[in-house]
Amino acid sequence: MKMVIAIIQDRDWVKLSKGLTEHGYGVTKLSSTGGFLRQGNTTIMIGVEDEKVEDVLQLIRDNCKKKEIPMTLYPPSITGLNMTSPPVNVTVGGATVFVMNIEQFHHV
Amino acid sequence: MKMVIAIIQDRDWVKLSKGLTEHGYGVTKLSSTGGFLRQGNTTIMIGVEDEKVEDVLQLIRDNCKKKEIPMTLYPPSITGLNMTSPPVNVTVGGATVFVMNIEQFHHV
Amino acid sequence: MKMVIAIIQDRDWVKLSKGLTEHGYGVTKLSSTGGFLRQGNTTIMIGVEDEKVEDVLQLIRDNCKKKEIPMTLYPPSITGLNMTSPPVNVTVGGATVFVMNIEQFHHV
Ligand SMILES: Nc1ncnc2c1ncn2[C@@H]1O[C@@H]2COP(=O)(O)O[C@H]3[C@@H](O)[C@H](n4cnc5c(N)ncnc54)O[C@@H]3COP(=O)(O)O[C@H]2[C@H]1O
């Protein structure tokens, strides 16, 4: 058995956990914080049979792909003039994934 | 040394941590959420000498056994008539336990 | 690659995470609770190349050393008399550190 530990963005958790549980995988979520940006993110733990690790990694890739999304950073100015700045591309998503060995598994 | 990671129900934490610390074991608690029911649960980490793993597993079994408890699900109706439904058996407790290898331990 | 898991005091997190990120290391913080004192503490995860483990351990030692600091435990009495007790030495700091093996690392 292997332990898959992944650090993902909060926004990808619901989609990813649905994908994992629909495929019959167990998953536990922990709230976490990034050391560099000091922003909240999500750490998940998935205990999974050796031969299913690749399948879980693919589910993480499908649901946590980094992508550029256009965002309007400055809200319409309060004077009423429609002064929005042109949209800027912001990167979201991504996952940092570690796979570790599990020596024993027990269900009490 | 081995790392015992157990996901237990919140209600079993105080009893289990008392049992563990009375036997001289170190334990750290993390708040977590189940991926399927999306309910809060508790993840604990116990770093323990190889020959004591079985003792720790037994303490988890003793304090986190799954059991059926009768629960009255519907409170007495507000009209004053004693309309409680017959008690229903609800499953509580249980633990999902992983044992992993620790290569180094340091106490700074 | 190795996973360094360290349980430190909350007060040492900002200093330590600055030291780690300035040296280019990735780190994730989880809020945790000690099983014995039931007080909040901090659990951190650092995925790091094998040859850099010793460097990370040294950064933890430099930023989380146990030390005695004088503390005045009783605030000046409300009668206005400057009745502070003589300072008492209180131990702060310290870290409990586990190093575990990582079999795979992926950055999605
Ligand atoms: N080796 C490792 N061990 C444990 N946890 C790890 C890790 N590598 C990444 N993480 C976790 O994943 C989050 C996203 O990392 P990512 O590399 O995509 O994106 C990172 C990376 O692009 C950059 N970054 C992080 N540390 C850096 C550093 N020391 N120097 C320069 N850039 C850094 O800032 C982004 C956000 O970092 P942040 O720390 O807030 O949040 C990180 C951290 O919580």
Ligand SMILES: Nc1ncnc2c1ncn2[C@@H]1O[C@@H]2COP(=O)(O)O[C@H]3[C@@H](O)[C@H](n4cnc5c(N)ncnc54)O[C@@H]3COP(=O)(O)O[C@H]2[C@H]1O
């Ligand atoms: N392989 C694994 N890796 C990481 N964490 C794991 C895990 N297996 C279990 N857990 C953790 O333990 C909690 C209790 O699991 P248990 O198997 O007793 O009880 C489970 C199980 O009976 C059922 N269940 C979970 N996932 C399922 C799925 N994909 N399909 C059908 N039933 C599921 O719902 C109960 C509650 O699940 P929930 O996810 O809310 O909460 C889970 C999850 O937080």
Ligand SMILES: Nc1ncnc2c1ncn2[C@@H]1O[C@@H]2COP(=O)(O)O[C@H]3[C@@H](O)[C@H](n4cnc5c(N)ncnc54)O[C@@H]3COP(=O)(O)O[C@H]2[C@H]1O
């Ligand atoms: N083997 C292990 N596995 C997992 N987590 C571990 C661990 N050893 C230590 N920790 C974590 O590190 C914190 C500090 O431990 P430390 O040994 O410096 O300082 C400890 C130790 O000096 C003492 N202590 C802990 N457990 C004890 C026990 N069963 N009997 C007597 N003293 C204990 O109380 C201090 C605070 O303990 P607390 O549990 O509140 O908080 C602990 C716990 O969260």
